[in-house]
Amino acid sequence: xxxxxxxxxxxxxxxxxxxxxxxxxxxxxxxxxxxxxxxxxxxxxxxxxxxxxxxxxxxxxxxxxxxxxxxxxxxxxxxxxxxxxxxxxxxxxxxxxxxxxxxxxxxxxxxxxxxxxxxxxxxxxxxxxxxxxxxxxxxxxxxxxxxxxxxxxxxxxxxxxxxxxxxxxxxxxxxxxxxxxxxxxxxxxxxxxxxxxxxxxxxxxxxxxxxxxxxxxxxxxxxxxxxxxxxxxxxxxxxxxxxxxxxxxxxxxxxxxxxxxxxxxxxxxxxxx
Amino acid sequence: xxxxxxxxxxxxxxxxxxxxxxxxxxxxxxxxxxxxxxxxxxxxxxxxxxxxxxxxxxxxxxxxxxxxxxxxxxxxxxxxxxxxxxxxxxxxxxxxxxxxxxxxxxxxxxxxxxxxxxxxxxxxxxxxxxxxxxxxxxxxxxxxxxxxxxxxxxxxxxxxxxxxxxxxxxxxxxxxxxxxxxxxxxxxxxxxxxxxxxxxxxxxxxxxxxxxxxxxxxxxxxxxxxxxxxxxxxxxxxxxxxxxxxxxxxxxxxxxxxxxxxxxxxxxxxxxxxxxxxxxxxxxxxxxxxxxxxxxxxxxxxxxxxxxxxxxxxxxxxxxxxxxxxxxxxxxxxxxxxxxxxxxxxxxxxxxxxxxxxxxxxxxxxxxxxxxxxxxxxxxxxxxxxxxxxxxxxxxxxxxxxxxxxxxxxxxxxxxxxxxxxxx
Numbered sequence: 019x020x021x022x023x024x025x026x027x028x029x030x031x032x033x034x035x036x037x038x039x040x041x042x043x044x045x046x047x048x049x050x051x052x053x054x055x056x057x058x059x060x061x062x063x064x065x066x067x068x069x070x071x072x073x074x075x076x077x078x079x080x081x082x083x084x085x086x087x088x089x090x091x092x093x094x095x096x097x098x099x100x101x102x103x104x105x106x107x108x109x110x111x112x113x114x115x116x117x118x119x120x121x122x123x124x125x126x127x128x129x130x131x132x133x134x135x136x137x138x139x140x141x142x143x144x145x146x147x148x149x150x151x152x153x154x155x156x157x158x159x160x161x162x163x164x165x166x167x168x169x170x171x172x173x174x175x176x177x178x179x180x181x182x183x184x185x186x187x188x189x190x191x192x193x194x195x196x197x198x199x200x201x202x203x204x205x206x207x208x209x210x211x212x213x214x215x216x217x218x219x220x221x222x223x224x225x226x227x228x229x230x231x232x233x234x235x236x237x238x239x240x241x242x243x244x245x246x247x248x249x250x251x252x253x254x255x256x257x258x259x260x261x262x263x264x265x266x267x268x269x270x271x272x273x274x275x276x277x278x279x280x281x282x283x284x285x286x287x288x289x290x291x
Numbered sequence: 292x293x294x295x296x297x298x299x300x301x302x303x304x305x306x307x308x309x310x311x312x313x314x315x316x317x318x319x320x321x322x323x324x325x326x327x328x329x330x331x332x333x334x335x336x337x338x339x340x341x342x343x344x345x346x347x348x349x350x351x352x353x354x355x356x357x358x359x360x361x362x363x364x365x366x367x368x369x370x371x372x373x374x375x376x377x378x379x380x381x382x383x384x385x386x387x388x389x390x391x392x393x394x395x396x397x398x399x400x401x402x403x404x405x406x407x408x409x410x411x412x413x414x415x416x417x418x419x420x421x422x423x424x425x426x427x428x429x430x431x432x433x434x435x436x437x438x439x440x441x442x443x444x445x446x447x448x449x450x451x452x453x454x455x456x457x458x459x460x461x462x463x464x465x466x467x468x469x470x471x472x473x474x475x476x477x478x479x480x481x482x483x484x485x486x487x488x489x490x491x492x493x494x495x496x497x498x499x500x501x502x503x504x505x506x507x508x509x510x511x512x513x514x515x516x517x518x519x520x521x522x523x524x525x526x527x528x529x530x531x532x533x534x535x536x537x538x539x540x541x542x543x544x545x546x547x548x549x550x551x552x553x554x555x556x557x558x559x560x561x562x563x564x565x566x567x568x569x570x571x572x573x574x575x576x577x578x579x580x581x582x583x584x585x586x587x588x589x590x591x592x593x594x595x596x597x598x599x600x601x602x603x604x605x606x607x608x609x610x611x612x613x614x615x616x617x618x619x620x621x622x623x624x625x626x627x628x629x630x631x632x633x634x635x636x637x638x639x640x641x642x643x644x645x646x647x648x649x650x651x652x653x654x655x656x657x658x659x660x661x662x663x664x665x666x667x668x669x670x671x672x673x674x675x676x677x678x679x680x681x682x683x684x685x686x687x688x689x690x691x692x693x694x695x696x697x698x699x700x701x702x703x704x705x706x707x708x709x710x711x712x713x714x715x
Binding site: 208 | 330335338342343365368369371373374375435438439442446451455457460461463465479483484487
């Protein structure tokens with residue numbers, strides 16, 4: 019078993035994945051099949067578990083949510099790599115294959131993992147994460163039952179990560195902009211309660227964002243004070259070091275506001291987590 | 292500004308509108324610029340900005356043109372949000388063209404494209420747009436505590452019924468997608484879930500899974516390993532037997548009979564007995580027809596259930612079965628057919644049985660094997676001994692004068708024991 023995968027999973031779940039050999043092997047298969055899907059799965063799990071923690075979920079549910087997110091794209095093992103990584107427009111057949119991955123997750127689950135009660139929750143997330151909150155997504159289903167709560171969380175984290183990750187054919191979308199776009203799926207594509215919780219948990223400008231203030235200065239979002247407005251974080255003006263912390267939620271800085279976020283690399287800045 | 296203010300801004304700018312998306316600035320005809328909020332102007336502008344557009348030009352767009360353009364872009368945005376990786380951005384049409392001249396009325400410029408310098412015609416159009424729901428980024432940035440609590444409760448609760456319903460739905464889609472080319476292990480997948488449902492007392496769910504997947508499960512139900520697992524996993528209560536038995540409706544009766552024999556004393560055999568009882572109560576006509584065709588080992592098991600269901604109409608078939616059985620040494624089988632025959636039409640049966648004991652004509656005697664007749668008499672008397680009644684006592688007395696040798700001794704003994712029992 020890859021030590022690297024164990025390390026990644028441990029960091030997300032905050033506990034060693036003991037007794038999860040089959041799950042780890044399934045992840046290793048994803049990694050071998052397509053590195054992007056593997057990294058995307060890690061990101062989605064990280065976002066989902068973080069949201070779960072903010073929601074004070076029980077430890078057992080957090081771990082389950084983490085695994086459901088880590089394996090939500092297991093069905094992509096059945097999608098040929100040339101289709102997965104295609105840069106140009108999909109043919110109708112390729113799109114069909116691509117969109118079959120939630121359904122293919124069924125066989126993938128039974129092929130790679132032992133059948134247990136928790137399989138249902140994980141499988142539901144893998145099957146439903148593109149179905150939309152209003153069930154108008156894919157795969158279409160005859161039996162209209164509301165999405166599993168895991169699916170509702172993972173759908174949001176999946177979209178957010180897909181939007182904010184660079185692809186060969188598309189530059190990533192800045193996180194604050196991604197959240198604004200996702201807000202347009204409020205109550206249709208996404209569960210409004212979960213979306214609201216997700217945005218609240220990240221802030222309108224997620225920590226680490228490079229932002230332009232209305233005094234033209236560039237700053238990095240450092241943290242949020244509990245209860246502050248989502249667009250009023252504590253920022254540190256550039257250049258570092260010696261940058262002064264500015265608490266935009268304080269009345270002292272009422273005159274300042276964030277205009278927009280910008281790509282750090284456009285300014286030769288590297289932001290590390 | 293109120294949300295979706297774009298149309299009124301177009302109007303106020305005499306339909307000459309230039310929007311810088313990156314800087315969120317409105318360029319006036321004079322060349323002056325003013326700050327705007329894309330969220331308030333029209334939230335979908337963020338989508339355009341995110342995809343790398345830096346500027347939008349509006350040239351004489353009518354209400355219809357703008358509505359059409361906005362509607363189209365909003366639908367693109369929904370597709371994109373639903374699946375950002377694979378929404379066919381290559382297929383999206385960003386500009387709104389004049390249908391006659393095919394010149395752009397609304398033109399979107401990417402970061403590396405130069406905006407057109409074509410002058411704008413100034414006409415006034417009032418465009419009314421309905422307001423959509425207020426998204427969370429523009430509402431009070433807090434979470435509805437009550438709704439959130441409801442979601443967390445839903446998440447923490449393990450609703451097995453929902454999970455099983457979801458599986459049924461997932462499998463239905465899978466089956467539809469695969470058509471006739473289902474993998475070999477499909478039956479095992481469904482059987483695993485049925486076992487799981489039964490283990491958790493979800494009989495209705497298990498039954499509906501069987502109903503929906505009958506064809507897939509055909510081979511699985513022929514596999515003794517799966518069958519025994521499915522049988523042993525749940526012991527139905529009396530009130531549940533009816534519904535539970537439908538889970539096994541694909542199981543052929545001869546297979547049940549074989550299993551009852553091979554699994555004697557096990558939990559599975561107990562369940563099989565329940566299954567047979569309910570099946571006989573519902574389908575005794577069919578099972579009687581089946582019984583007449585089965586091999587003796589299976590007949591012996593099935594006959595035990597059929598006893599209450601024999602009617603005079605079956606008499607000729609039962610008589611044939613008894614005569615056939617009499618040629619064997621299987622006393623249990625003879626006894627069971629005798630019992631069936633007596634249940635079916637006892638007066639006629641006893642009348643016909645007398646022929647086995649009455650003297651035969653010279654010609655018949657000539658062509659019959661005497662020893663086999665004596666053996667048949669002994670087997671019949673043994674079988675009658677197990678079905679004692681006044682009618683049988685009378686029968687024994689009736690044949691008494693005609694029997695000889697070993698059979699006569701047996702008849703006397705039977706009459707004696709009948710009387711003894713009556714006296715006691």
